[in-house]
Amino acid sequence: IFFSVPPSIQILPPNGEVVTRKGGPVSFECKANGNPSPTVQWSKKDGLLPSGLQVETGYLLNLNEVQRQDAGVYQCTASNGIGQPVTGEIALHVLYPPEVSVxxxxxxxxxxxxxxxxxxxxxxxxxxxxxxxxxxxxxxxxxxxxxxxxxxxxxxxxxxxxxxxxxxxxxxxxxxxxxxxxxxxxGKPGPAKIISSQYSNPHEYDLKWVVQSVFPIIEVRVLYRRIMWHDLLVKPSQTYNSATSERSQRYRLTNLQADSVYECLVQTKNQHGYGELSDLHQWFTSPRGRTIAHNSSRGVLYSRKQFYNVLSQERAQRIELPDHNNFESISLSPTMSNKYIPNCKNNSIELFEREINEK
The missing domain is CATH 2.60.40.10 (Immunoglobulins)
Structure with missing residues (x-):
């Protein structure tokens, strides 16, 4: 004679609570009775199991190296097709030292x-x-x-x-x-973020960047090279836009060599001093006689700290790098327009065009 028995469960620990420290192992057990023998499935309330699965099958649920994100309520559900499935819950409480981010x-x-x-x-x-x-x-x-x-x-x-x-x-x-x-x-400017395209026309390049600074930018340092580094000090006129908290700037590099690879760095200065150098940006000039349609910008990242250390160690306008490339310095005088208002959070800067002769 076959007697059908709906499922019943017993969870371990019986109080339905487990307290453990981060990094330790934890096991939950869900004993199920019934006829036919019930199937037991584990799930986590309001989320996935630590394995990344929605459901795992078995009487035991083992968690290795518990993390703080694993805390929560775990449910075991037993079913055998007789009556309604039954569910039990175990609350996992994970103790862990502080984890801080900014x-x-x-x-x-x-x-x-x-x-x-x-x-x-x-x-x-x-x-x-x-x-x-x-x-x-x-x-x-x-x-x-x-x-x-x-x-x-x-x-x-x-x-x-x-x-x-x-x-x-x-x-x-x-x-x-x-x-x-x-x-x-x-109070210094943040590192400039170069937003120009990776491609340019044969002999000129429209260099664009944004920088965060609540004070007007009073000088911009532009370093670029194909073989030899050029170091430009530019004091631009400024206009302002309150749409964002960034200042947009641009400078046109001319007399470039066609079909070449160039690199550049940008560093901005306000009344509190110079900010950090931008990441290294790389672009390609097209072959002579071809015009490039500008697309979205992609910068090639380079170690800002390593490059900045090289510059700061010399603290000079003329700097000797490991490959013996020299820097040349040019200063442009500004004409200032508009007074900076602290409530304005975005400023657009147009720099005068100037020929930069490579030597």
Whole structure:
């Protein structure tokens, strides 16, 4: 005689809760009874299993090297075609030391404006967050506000002063561990981002870039080469656009060699000094007699730090590189137009065209 028995389950641990530290193994068990013998499937509520699967079959669910993202509610469902499937739940709680990231490691601001520094913190048990400027612990003041929204901790500095510029860190700790991240608050321009095409006409190239700076750019350094480096110092006139927080700039390089490969770097300066060099940008001039239709830009990345160290070590207009290429310096005088308004966040700069004679 065959008796049909609907499924029933017993989960282990019986209380349906598991607490473990990050990196350790975890096993869940779901004992199922019924006739015929039930099939047991595991799933994770509101997400995929750590294996990346939606469902796994079997009485046991083994998790190796548990990560914080694995925390949540796991469900075992038993079914044998008799009656309704039954489901049990196990809540996994993962303890782990703080994990900190920053939304921006470099923040641009200016005197009289407001600056916000953000650290995103994940920790269990909950962590304590402390802000530092250099090695000094910061306390909230009327001008310095500290707040938390979800996992994001924010240090807001009102009416920025010159003494506020520098290196900040958010130091986060709980009973398991500690972590920290650094943020630089600077009035200098950020590194220029070259947005020109990789291809140009035989003898000229329209070099374009954008740079973040709340202050007007008072000088631009353009380095380019085919064989020998040329180092240009340009002081452009400026126009402004409040649509974005970036300043757009351009400079036309002329008298280039046809059918050649060129490289360039851009570095911008405002009243606080020079920002970092851009990544190395590479483009190709077409053969003589051909015209290239410009397409979307693609830059070839190069180590900014290595190149910047070479430049800063010499601290001179004429620099000897390992391949013995020389830099030549040319300065162009500006004519300024319009006064920068702090509320304007985007500025477009048109540079005067000038012949650059390669030697």
């Amino acid at each position: 939304l921006r490691s470099w923040v641009n601001s200016g005197e009289g404006l407001e600056a916000k520094l953000d650290c995103v913190v994940h920790a269990d048990p909950p962590a304590e967050v402390m802000w530092y400027q250099d090695s000094f612990v910061l306390q909230p003041t009327d001008r310095r506000l500290m707040s938390k929204s979800g996992n994001t901790h924010t240090l807001a500095i009102r009416n920025v002063q010159l003494s506020d510029f520098g290196n900040y860190s958010c130091v986060v700790s709980n009973s398991i561990g500690k972590d920290k991240r650094y943020i630089e608050l600077s």
